[in-house]
Amino acid sequence: MFTGIIQCMAEIIAIKEKKNFRTHVIQLPEELLLNLRLGASVAHNGCCLTVTAIKNNYISFDLMQETLEITNLGELKVGDIVNIERAAKLGDEIGGHLMTGHIITTAQIYKIITLENNYKIWFELSDIEKIKFIFHKSFIGIDGISLTVGNVIENQFCVYLVPETLKRTTIGKKNIGHKVNIEIDLYMQAIVTTVERILSPNE
Known part of the structure; x- marks a missing residue:
């Protein structure tokens, strides 16, 4: 779950294109890397994505065809900026409202x-x-x-x-x-x- 409070804006450093699939690589600030692991959920422009690779502060996320079609993430290019929020943890303040990261x-x-x-x-x-x-x-x-x-x-x-x-x-x-x-x-x-x-x- 997410709270709708944006923690940072991150730049898309690289995009790897495949048929009906792409990988976005973004650069996160140090404060958002704490305890970040493979499989963790991170919202990009409100869309819940899963961490698939971590190399220093460069983090990769895979986007399936449905995500590319339903959201605005498929229109992004290298250098574009996205809103970032890591998944909420038990005890975190709900500053906005509970969100799932599922874009309709x-x-x-x-x-x-x-x-x-x-x-x-x-x-x-x-x-x-x-x-x-x-x-x-x-x-x-x-x-x-x-x-x-x-x-x-x-x-x-x-x-x-x-x-x-x-x-x-x-x-x-x-x-x-x-x-x-x-x-x-x-x-x-x-x-x-x-x-x-x-x-x-x-x-």
């Missing part, structure tokens, strides 16, 4: 509004069916960042960002048209799915 869809930034001391960013979902899980004031994971939903209109929603979030994550470097990974609130998904099943005449 992506969204594109279509409007950025600069306000006094904060930013308002509007997103448009790639899969309109998923908007049923997104509500005003519900939690949402955007590229691994735990955020609270503002308004929701059709297949679009907005979030408000303070300067500190823009500074400590990649979202501050994104522009209109950029794609982000979306993880919805697990509890909201469970509630909506349960109600749908109860009300469905075919069940």
Whole structure:
């Protein structure tokens, strides 16, 4: 599990391409290497990946075809920066909200509004069916960042960002048209799915 609090931004040092498969190599800071082992889970832009190789502070992760198709990781290139969070441990502070690292869809930034001391960013979902899980004031994971939903209109929603979030994550470097990974609130998904099943005449 993850908390949605980004621990660092890391650069992709190398990408090894194979058919329907690729390996990303990133460089982690010393403080995130403590007790890091093969098989450990590390979220990249909110997507849970498994450590497959460790060489000093260069860490490798394998990405399967489904991950490349569903997330924005397949569009990254060497030199790009990703949000990083290591898996939470028992006793860790939950500063954001509990997240699994399972991306269900992506969204594109279509409007950025600069306000006094904060930013308002509007997103448009790639899969309109998923908007049923997104509500005003519900939690949402955007590229691994735990955020609270503002308004929701059709297949679009907005979030408000303070300067500190823009500074400590990649979202501050994104522009209109950029794609982000979306993880919805697990509890909201469970509630909506349960109600749908109860009300469905075919069940």
